[in-house]
Amino acid sequence: MTKLLREEIPLNPHVAGLPPYSAGLNIAAAQKHSGLREIAALASNENPDGCSPKVAAALAGLNPARYCDPACTTLRAALGDKLGVPAERIVVGNGSDGMIAAVCRAILRPYATVATLCPDFGLHEIEALENGARAEKVAMRADLDFDIPAIVAMLARKPAIFFLSSPSNPVGPALDRDGLQRILSAVTPQTLLVLDGAYFEFTDDDTPGGLDALAQTDLSWVVLRTFSKAYGLAGLRVGYAVTSDLRLARAMTAAKIPFNVNAAAPAAALAALEDEAWMRASVAALKQERQRVSRIVAALGFRVAGSQTNFLFIDVGWDSRAALDHFLSKGIIIKPWKEAGYETFIRVTIGSASENDRFLEALRVLAKE
Template structure:
C-alpha cells in the first residue's frame, strides 16, 4: 500500500519565521566542544558568588509534591513592602522574560508597531514579532551610549510599546537623570513604556531609579526586574513586573500561565529578599572586578562601553564567531554578538577574579597581531 504524501501543517506565520534567540552556551556543551573541564562560564551574566545561604537553607524545607501558589502571594507581599507599591500592581514571572511575553500578549494586536533599541535584548523584538507586531529599532551612538534625540524621535511616532533596557543589555550604560527625564516627556499616552531594569542593582548611586521616576508620571508603564543577576537565582527563573495601574497588571497576569513561578523559585526569591546584605556585598565585589577588567581591556587599546552591569561589551576587532571559538579553545564561554553592525563585539560576564584573569589572558592572545 502506498503511503500518502505528507501534507505540511500550516503554522502561525508570526512564530514560524521568528529570529533565533542568542542564548549563551552552557557548560556541558562547552566541555564537549572544547575537550576541557575547566570551563569559565562568562556568557550569561550569572552571579559567580552563587546565592545567599538563606536561599539554600529555605529550599531544604521545600515540599516539591505541592503546586506553587499561582498568585505568588508571599513574594508579591515582600516586594510590595520593599518597593512601596501595592501588591495588586506587581506580577511575578518565570524570569522577567515571561513578563515580556505576557506584556506583548496583553497589549499588542496584529499590525501594531513596537520600538526598541539596537543592539538590544533579543526578546524585546522576538516576543513583539510573535504577536504580529512590526518592530523598529533605534541605534546607539558611536560612543556606545544612548542616542536620546533618536529615541525621542521614535517615541513621537507613537509605538504601541517601547522597550528600553537601562542599564542597557548588551551594551552596559544606564540612563542619567537628564536622559530619562527627556524620554519620559516624549512618551505619548497611547504608548506603553517598558523599562527593563534587569541590572538595576549594579548601577551607580547617582543613577535614577526608573520605578520612582515613572511613578511620578501619568503614563502607562511597566518596570521589569529580576532575581537572576544580582541575587544569583538564574537557574530558578523568577522575575517580576511592576505596572502603572491595576488594570494593566490584571491584563499581564491573565496573559501568563497559572502556575508560572514554581514553588522553589518563590521560596528562594523571598529568602533572597530577606538577605539584601549578601546581595549588596556580592554586587560591590563584582563592580570592583568590572572596573579592574575594564581598565585592563582599555590598556589593550580595545573599545568597550561604560558599564553599570555585571558585564562588558567589547569590540575585539574581528568577527565575533572567530573570537568565540578562540575563547572556547581556552575553556572560556563568552557571548558573540550577532546584530548587524556589532558583529565584532562580544559580551563577557564579570566572573571570579581567577576567571577574569583567564579571560584577560585569552583576550591578549586574541588581540596580539
C-alpha cells in the same frame, strides 16, 4: 497498499519566521567543543558568587508534590513593602523573560509597532514579532551611549510599546536623570513604556531606577526586574513586573499560564530578599572587578563600553564568532554579538577574579594575533 501522504499542518506565520534567540553556550557544550574540563562560563551574566546561603535553607523544606500559589501572594507582598508599591500592581513570572512575553500578549495587536534599541535584549523584538507586531529599532550612539534625540523622534511616531533596557543589555550604560526625564516627556499616552531593569542592582548609587520618576507621571508603564543576576537565582527563573495601574497588572496576569512560576522560585526569591546584605556585598565586589577588568581591556587597546552592569561589551576587532572559537579554545565562554553593525563585539560576564584573569590572558593573546 498505497501510503497516504501526510499533509503538513500550517504553522503560525508569526512564530515560524521568528529569529532564534541567541543563548549563551552551556558548560557541557563548551567542554565538548574545547576538550577542556575547567570552563569559565562568562556568557550569561550569572553571579559567580552563587546565591545567599538562606536560599538553600528555604529550598530544603520545599514539598515538590504541592503546587505553588500561582499568584505568588507572599512574594508580591514582600516586593511591595520593599518598593513602596501596592502588591496588586506587581506581577511575578518565569524570569523577566516571561514578563516580556506577558506584556506583549496583553497589549499587542497584529501590525502594531514595537520600538526598542539596537543592540538590545533579543526578546524585546522576538516577543513582539511573535504577536504579529512590527519592530522598529533605534541605534545606540557611536560612543555606545543612548541616543536621546533619536529616541524622542521615534516616540513621536507613537509605538504601541517601547522596550528600553537601562542599564542597557548588551551594551552596559544606564540612563542618567536628564536622559530619563527627556524620554518620559516624549512618551505619549498611546505608548506603553517598558523599562527593563534586569541589571538595576549593579548601577551607581545616583543612577535612577525609574520607579520614582515614573510614579510622578500619568503615563502607562511597566518596570521589569529579575532575581537572576544580582541575587544569583538564574536557574530558578523568577522575575517580576511593577505596573503603573491595576488594569495593566490584571491583563499581564491573564496573559500568563496559571502556574508559570514553579514552587521553588518564590521560596528562593523570598529568602534572597531577606538577605539583602549578601546581595549588596556580592554586587560591590563584582563592581570592583568590573572596573579592574575594564581598565585592563582598555589598556590592551580594545574599545569597551561604559558599564553599570555585571558585564562588558567589547569590540575585539574580529568577527565575533571567530572570537568565540578563540576563547573556547582557552576554556572560556563569551557571548558573540551578531546584530548588524556589531559583529566584532563580544559581551563578557564579570566572573570571579580568577575567571576574569583567564579571560584577560586570552584577550592578550588575541591582541597579538
